[in-house]
Every structure is written in structure tokens, then in C-alpha cells.
Amino acid sequence: MRIAQVSPLYERVPPVAYGGVERVVAWLVDGLVARGHDVTLFASGDSRTRARLVSGSDCAIRLIEDTADPQAFHFAMLEEVVRRADEFDIVHFHTDYQSFPFARRLRCPALTTLHWRLDVPGLSTLYRQFADMPVVSISAAQRTPLPWLNWRATVHHGLPADLLRFHETPGDYAAFLGRISPVKRPDRAIEIARRAGVPLRIAAKIDNGDRAYFDEEIAGLFELPHVEYCGEVDDSCKNDFLGQARALLFPIDWPEPFGLVMIEALACGTPVIAFDHGAAHEIVEHGVTGFLVQSVDEAVAALAKIDSISRAACRTAFERRFTVERMVDQYAGIYQAMLRDTRDTRNTHDTHDTQPLQTD
Incomplete structure (x- = not known):
């Protein structure tokens, strides 16, 4: 054709x-x-x-x-x-x-x-x-x-399938990857990680249109001791950034039409904790490749039991579906x-x- x-x-x-x-x-x-x-x-x-x-x-x-x-x-x-x-x-x-x-x-x-x-x-x-x-x-x-x-x-x-490799053994941090935006809720990710006692690494783009939101709502949170901002990352850096994370936090506050970062995490074997909006339930199999949650409290509880999710099962789901x-x-x-x-x-x-x- x-x-x-x-x-x-x-x-x-x-x-x-x-x-x-x-x-x-x-x-x-x-x-x-x-x-x-x-x-x-x-x-x-x-x-x-x-x-x-x-x-x-x-x-x-x-x-x-x-x-x-x-x-x-x-x-x-x-x-x-x-x-x-x-x-x-x-x-x-x-x-x-x-x-x-x-x-x-x-x-x-x-x-x-x-x-x-x-x-x-x-x-x-x-x-x-x-x-x-x-x-x-x-x-x-x-x-x-x-x-x-x-x-x-x-x-x-x-x-x-060969873009991101499987990581069997993670590090000790949770990851937030995407865009600094009110609908992506990086503030929720920071709060979830703080309450769970887990370090958070953030790799995110800051659009000009979101600059005021960042300056007024988020910049101060980046100074917290459990938060590390890594800037934007390319595919080569993304491999380790996602693959070495214990979990991807996806605390969205809008009907996300898909959420590419979720399948990128699964390709690395990293389970996803996602707020159940938009397409999240079509991607994350609750209890198998991560957890679907409705609140910060539920996300904190999910992060505490994230090691119960098989990282191999996450990679298998990616290979089967995405x-x-x-x-x-x-x-x-x-x-x-x-x-x-x-x-x-x-x-x-x-x-x-x-x-x-x-x-x-």
C-alpha cells in the first residue's frame, strides 16, 4: 500500500x-x-x-x-x-x-x-x-x-519489544514520568511517596503553558528531601529510570485517553499504580500488573504492597498486549x-x- x-x-x-x-x-x-x-x-x-x-x-x-x-x-x-x-x-x-x-x-x-x-x-x-x-x-x-x-x-x-528491557530487580524509589501539569498531578505523586516513606524521582517536561502552575504549586515541593527532579529523559535514560523503579505512579486527575508511560513501565517490568480515570483500567490489570486506586490513601496502601506484583508478569502483559x-x-x-x-x-x-x- x-x-x-x-x-x-x-x-x-x-x-x-x-x-x-x-x-x-x-x-x-x-x-x-x-x-x-x-x-x-x-x-x-x-x-x-x-x-x-x-x-x-x-x-x-x-x-x-x-x-x-x-x-x-x-x-x-x-x-x-x-x-x-x-x-x-x-x-x-x-x-x-x-x-x-x-x-x-x-x-x-x-x-x-x-x-x-x-x-x-x-x-x-x-x-x-x-x-x-x-x-x-x-x-x-x-x-x-x-x-x-x-x-x-x-x-x-x-x-x-526491544526498545525497553526487562529489569528483574528494582531499586528503592518510585517514579513519575511525563509532564508537569495540573491534570497529571505531580503533587499527588509527591504526597503518595512521602506518606509511603519512599523516595520519588520525577522526569518531566515543563511546557511554557504550565510554567505558572509549576512556579506556584510544584517548584517548592521539589525541595522536599524525598524528591529528586531529573529533568526530561530520552529513551536511553528512560530504560533505567523506569526499569529501576519499584513502581510507576500515575496519579492523573483527568480522563487520560491512553497513557503511554504505563506501557513503557510494563515493558521494563515495573508495576503501575494508577488513579482509575480514563483508559487506566484498559492498561493496568488490577493485582496483576499494578493497582487501580481512587484516592491518595489507596495509592499509599498500594505502594506498600507493590512487591507482591510479579515484574515478570508485567513484562509478559506488555509482550502480549502492547x-x-x-x-x-x-x-x-x-x-x-x-x-x-x-x-x-x-x-x-x-x-x-x-x-x-x-x-x-
Whole structure:
């Protein structure tokens, strides 16, 4: 198949450090190329990929976000996708609803994976205007606010099986990995670790939009003796950061559509203690690969018994459910089904067009 993959431009593909969507796009693209598909990737010009790269910006927009309009780059890139549509059998967008007006102009099938939350006021009005657009969810929970969309499948993220290695014996600390944000609740992680008497290491991105929250609510907590801030970490550092942790703390306060860091932890053999919001229950098997909790008290109790979780079972669950091979299989199947549907529709139209006129 000739496949176009269209990534957001905020981070390069794959990101240097923090970044979820662009990281998943990188794994998907390379997996499709490995299977012999002809893949074109629309992404930032500093991306690293096995596919043919079409640059939508010279570099990740995150690097210039204070001096440039990010949407200008995205709209120009999406128009370029339309211009080149005859080169592709199918186009797969990862740019949320921004792609919809462009997808309607394509002469080939188009699919959009929705990577973000759908419970924001106003989205229902917008999505009803584009209810015909074929979309994929990254969890069943993500669909809850808009169950009537044209859902084609749910495809959980997957990562390369050899990206992160299994760590049989952990260190003595708990880990928090992600983004310093009110919805990610690093303050909860700090409180859980303090009450459990466990050191906490935090590896996290601080977005410009979250800088005030960090300065006012979190910076002071980083001075506590049990807290160590490690900055952002890349994949090589992530291996040991997650793998040597006794547990990953995932104390979210929002309906997280997936939570890539949870499967990264499982790949290392590290159990997860997650607040039961969003997709957490689709990833963490309670009592098997970690614990699902409803409060700080429950999280503290879970951390006290985390050694009862088999680290080997965590790695086995990852290999069974969350590898890139499984993700690529699912997406390739969706593409093929959409192409079959398109051929069947065209054949039906052609048959009707060639029927002789009936006369009395």
C-alpha cells in the first residue's frame, strides 16, 4: 500500500525526549516500512524516519512556539497532503479534527486517529459537522463523550519489544514520568511517596503553558528531601529510570485517553499504580500488573504492597498486549478494509452507471 502518515508538528518524529503522539507515529511508520509498504511521512523537517519525509516545518514547533503561529504550519502541511493525494492509496491523519476539512477533499480514503480527550465543551458541536469522518480511538474510554462518531476501531498504542528491557530487580524509589501539569498531578505523586516513606524521582517536561502552575504549586515541593527532579529523559535514560523503579505512579486527575508511560513501565517490568480515570483500567490489570486506586490513601496502601506484583508478569502483559507489531497489524487491517470498501463502492457505482435504460 502507498500510505501517507500525517503527524503533528509540535515535536519531531520521534521526539528527543517527552512526546506521545509523535513517538507512536514513529513506531507505526517504521513498522509499516518494515513490512514493505510505501510510506510518506508528513512531519517536522528534523524528524528521523525510514519513510519518505515531507517537511511541514524546519524543526519541531515546540522549539519556536514563542515566536511563530503553530497552526499556520499545520494548515500549510495539510494543504500539501491534499495536493499530493494522488500519490497515496490511503492517508492516515494524527492531527485531530484539524484534518477533517482537508480529508473531505481527498480522492483517496482517509482515516484519523484521535489522540486527545473528547469531553471538552464545544467538541460535540464540531464533531457533529464531521460525523461521517472515519476515526480510530486509542482506548474504549476515549469514546465515552462521543459514542456516535464513525468509529472504525480501537487501537491501543504499541512500542517496539526491544526498545525497553526487562529489569528483574528494582531499586528503592518510585517514579513519575511525563509532564508537569495540573491534570497529571505531580503533587499527588509527591504526597503518595512521602506518606509511603519512599523516595520519588520525577522526569518531566515543563511546557511554557504550565510554567505558572509549576512556579506556584510544584517548584517548592521539589525541595522536599524525598524528591529528586531529573529533568526530561530520552529513551536511553528512560530504560533505567523506569526499569529501576519499584513502581510507576500515575496519579492523573483527568480522563487520560491512553497513557503511554504505563506501557513503557510494563515493558521494563515495573508495576503501575494508577488513579482509575480514563483508559487506566484498559492498561493496568488490577493485582496483576499494578493497582487501580481512587484516592491518595489507596495509592499509599498500594505502594506498600507493590512487591507482591510479579515484574515478570508485567513484562509478559506488555509482550502480549502492547507491542508495535500488534498495533501495525491492526492499522494495516483497517487500511485494507477501507480500501476494499472504496473498491466495492466504486464497482457498485460503475455497475449502476452501465445498466441499460429500462423502457416500457
